[in-house]
Amino acid sequence: MITVRLPSTLRVGPGDTLDVTDHVATIAQLIDVLDRRIPGFREQLDDSVFNFAVNDEMLLYRARDRQLADGDTVEIVPTISGG
Amino acid sequence: MCTRDRVGRLVSELPQAPQYPTQGATLFVDLERREVRRGYTPMRVVHGLLAGRGANMFYLHRLLDESLHPLHPEIPLIFGSGVLTGIVPSAARGNASSWSPESGVLMDSNAGDYFPSFIRMNGIDHLVLFGEASMWTLLHIRDGQLAFVDAVRYVGLDNIDLRQRIPNDFGGTWTRDLAMVNITRAGENLVLTSAIMAGPKACYARGGPGAKMGSLKLKAIVVQGQTRDFETAQPYKGYNRTIAQKLLDTSVVKHALKTTGTPFLYKPSRMLGAMGTKNHQETTWTDRLDAEHITPYRPGMAGCFRCPVNCRPLNELTPDPADKYGRGDGPEYVTLGKFGPNVGIDRIEPVIRLNNICNDLGLDTASTGSTIAWAMELYQRGLVTRHDTDGLDLTWGNAETVEQLLFKMAARDGFGSTLADGTRAVERGGYPADALKYRMAVKGLMQSDPHDARILKAFALGLAVATRGMDHLRNRVTLEINARINDDPAFKARLYGGPVGAAPNSYDGKERAVRVCENVYAIGDSVGMCRFTTKLFNSPSLPGLEEFANQIGNVTGLEIAPEQLDTIGHNVMGVERLINYRLGVRREHDTLPDRWFDEPVTVGAYAGEKIDRGEFDRMLSRFYEISDLDESGVPRPEWRNELERVLGAPYN
Numbered sequence: 001m002i003t004v005r006l007p008s009t010l011r012v013g014p015g016d017t018l019d020v021t022d023h024v025a026t027i028a029q030l031i032d033v034l035d036r037r038i039p040g041f042r043e044q045l046d047d048s049v050f051n052f053a054v055n056d057e058m059l060l061y062r063a064r065d066r067q068l069a070d071g072d073t074v075e076i077v078p079t080i081s082g083g
Numbered sequence: 084m085c086t087r088d089r090v091g092r093l094v095s096e097l098p099q100a101p102q103y104p105t106q107g108a109t110l111f112v113d114l115e116r117r118e119v120r121r122g123y124t125p126m127r128v129v130h131g132l133l134a135g136r137g138a139n140m141f142y143l144h145r146l147l148d149e150s151l152h153p154l155h156p157e158i159p160l161i162f163g164s165g166v167l168t169g170i171v172p173s174a175a176r177g178n179a180s181s182w183s184p185e186s187g188v189l190m191d192s193n194a195g196d197y198f199p200s201f202i203r204m205n206g207i208d209h210l211v212l213f214g215e216a217s218m219w220t221l222l223h224i225r226d227g228q229l230a231f232v233d234a235v236r237y238v239g240l241d242n243i244d245l246r247q248r249i250p251n252d253f254g255g256t257w258t259r260d261l262a263m264v265n266i267t268r269a270g271e272n273l274v275l276t277s278a279i280m281a282g283p284k285a286c287y288a289r290g291g292p293g294a295k296m297g298s299l300k301l302k303a304i305v306v307q308g309q310t311r312d313f314e315t316a317q318p319y320k321g322y323n324r325t326i327a328q329k330l331l332d333t334s335v336v337k338h339a340l341k342t343t344g345t346p347f348l349y350k351p352s353r354m355l356g357a358m359g360t361k362n363h364q365e366t367t368w369t370d371r372l373d374a375e376h377i378t379p380y381r382p383g384m385a386g387c388f389r390c391p392v393n394c395r396p397l398n399e400l401t402p403d404p405a406d407k408y409g410r411g412d413g414p415e416y417v418t419l420g421k422f423g424p425n426v427g428i429d430r431i432e433p434v435i436r437l438n439n440i441c442n443d444l445g446l447d448t449a450s451t452g453s454t455i456a457w458a459m460e461l462y463q464r465g466l467v468t469r470h471d472t473d474g475l476d477l478t479w480g481n482a483e484t485v486e487q488l489l490f491k492m493a494a495r496d497g498f499g500s501t502l503a504d505g506t507r508a509v510e511r512g513g514y515p516a517d518a519l520k521y522r523m524a525v526k527g528l529m530q531s532d533p534h535d536a537r538i539l540k541a542f543a544l545g546l547a548v549a550t551r552g553m554d555h556l557r558n559r560v561t562l563e564i565n566a567r568i569n570d571d572p573a574f575k576a577r578l579y580g581g582p583v584g585a586a587p588n589s590y591d592g593k594e595r596a597v598r599v600c601e602n603v604y605a606i607g608d609s610v611g612m613c614r615f616t617t618k619l620f621n622s623p624s625l626p627g628l629e630e631f632a633n634q635i636g637n638v639t640g641l642e643i644a645p646e647q648l649d650t651i652g653h654n655v656m657g658v659e660r661l662i663n664y665r666l667g668v669r670r671e672h673d674t675l676p677d678r679w680f681d682e683p684v685t686v687g688a689y690a691g692e693k694i695d696r697g698e699f700d701r702m703l704s705r706f707y708e709i710s711d712l713d714e715s716g717v718p719r720p721e722w723r724n725e726l727e728r729v730l731g732a733p734y735n
Contacts (some may be wrong), residue, residue, distance in 0.1 A: 009338040048567040048623065049334040051351060057688045058355040061569035061585045079351045079564055080339045080416075080621055 165611020420533020421452025528552025
């Protein structure tokens with residue numbers, strides 16, 4: 001199972017944590033699964049403001065190819081670049 | 084030749100009427116003699132450097148006498164608003180420029196709120212201030228006229244109290260028909276990390292502008308008048324709506340800036356292991372400072388003149404009105420980082436309180452927080468002891484001590500006077516020479532932001548080459564932190580005009596991205612646009628050179644193509660480097676603190692990462708090559724000749 005933490009800024013309905021029990025090997029596959037579950041999810045994610053973190057490790061490139069394992073926690077992190 | 088004579092000769096060269104619709108005058112204010120002269124920026128300068136920061140550099144180049152010292156009253160302090168300031172949504176900014184008393188190199192600090200727009204409403208684009216007033220003075224601007232007012236009654240007032248007094252004494256209402264820039268006790272006491280306040284929080288922060296203004300015995304500039312529409316070359320409000328919509332449709336504005344503000348950035352920085360912690364000895368910190376923990380204390384958001392974004396978080400720690408620091412504006416991400424991880428504080432409440440105190444005391448939170456973190460590391464290492472600190476315990480995370488240090492700094496009381504010398508504490512005898520090894524500064528300026536740039540090489544290069552010292556707001560390739568962009572090499576190459584390595588820790592092509600950002604941001608400052616809403620800083624889809632060119636055409640009637648704006652941005656950097664050269668800056672100053680070359684990051688996916696000296700030097704050489712800089716870091720002869728034609732020769 002993959003635990004997915006979502007920011008409040010993504011409009012996906014109530015709750016900010018989803019459990020994904022389907023077999024997913026990569027972030028790209030995880031997005032496919034979530035898009036089937038939440039219509040429009042892929043479109044919302046197609047936005048440079050959102051980064052992925054796996055087990056608190058922020059992915060800055062090759063994000064969608066990142067391998068996932070059972071028990072991983074994936075967090076979608078809105079990222080302001082400047083400040 | 085004294086500055087008064089230089090000004091006299093310069094004014095004799097300047098046009099005495101506006102050169103394009105909406106152009107405001109440049110007022111040369113002799114504080115010693117209480118005299119004002121005026122002129123207008125000539126067209127060759129407008130075509131070469133535009134207005135705002137760009138034209139400020141023209142005036143500084145012509146009037147600077149580098150044989151003096153930064154706090155000498157003959158060294159001018161120059162305010163300038165952008166060519167679109169006060170007219171275009173989110174263009175509310177202006178720059179304050181001089182010779183920095185903190186860094187010893189160029190001082191050029193940017194702020195928004197209402198002052199830069201309100202001076203334009205009074206027909207003024209630039210204020211060139213020089214000479215020491217015989218008594219503390221306030222300048223009052225109304226209906227385009229400037230009056231000198233005795234300010235002795237305001238001496239000793241910090242920001243909160245002064246902002247309460249001024250409407251009572253002059254009439255008017257903040258944000259409606261009244262704006263001000265002012266210094267606090269910190270500026271009066273020539274604290275080198277002091278700011279010129281431009282609002283409850285907004286300030287010209289970097290490089291010690293407060294001390295520079297204090298050296299002229301100028302307490303404040305109060306501006307009054309009704310806001311108005313400008314008479315422009317062509318209709319412009321339709322395109323203003325296009326720009327506003329572009330701002331509001333941008334994801335980062337919708338998802339973060341408008342709702343939470345910049346503290347959003349804390350979380351990605353700490354997760355990346357790039358959060359400057361304990362003076363950058365460590366690089367990650369607690370999740371208890373994530374932006375969501377500020378939310379309970381955030382009653383709303385505020386913003387600058389005619390900005391639809393409103394990105395400034397307000398705070399309320401307590402409803403008790405007797406607690407002066409129980410509410411305020413901010414904190415921004417910079418303050419959160421500097422007064423959280425960098426001094427070892429792990430609770431949000433003291434961070435917010437320290438933010439409110441800094442805003443009242445008129446202290447640049449970036450340099451002040453870094454200065455205290457430096458002192459804490461010296462204390463940790465035994466280079467500073469309780470004997471030096473007036474008995475205070477500078478252990479990491481001691482928020483009570485940090486609060487006391489802020490008040491001691493502003494008053495230059497005891498150890499506070501050493502801290503008030505900022506990066507110059509060793510030079511002025513406050514610390515032993517060994518202390519310099521732990522000073523996180525470049526070109527004499529403490530780092531602006533809390534990000535630790537050992538991982539992201541483009542960030543590192545930007546901090547090294549920034550003309551005002553170690554500062555991310557001059558050229559940061561911020562989109563390096565966005566995986567969606569890094570994973571689309573074709574899109575990334577289009578953004579930066581050529582290939583830029585996808586990996587954040589790669590050195591490949593990063594010089595190209597820094598060059599592009601430096602040009603765009605210099606133009607942003609010269610038109611008056613906020614950095615947060617300028618293309619490439621927070622998003623690739625915000626207004627950039629094309630939108631600026633269109634609206635400059637509508638507002639001023641000047642036809643300046645986007646490519647020409649890019650050249651002007653490059654020119655601004657070139658002139659800043661010429662000024663820095665006169666102040667002793669050379670290639671060896673385009674570097675980074677030794678810690679980042681010598682000590683690797685120890686946590687996270689990039690553990691082991693540091694800056695490789697050889698790779699950095701080659702990246703710097705490539706940056707010089709594409710920037711048309713010679714081995715000393717100044718424009719090569721052909722470009723230099725062109726810049727000198729625009730500028731005219733400095734007076735000797």
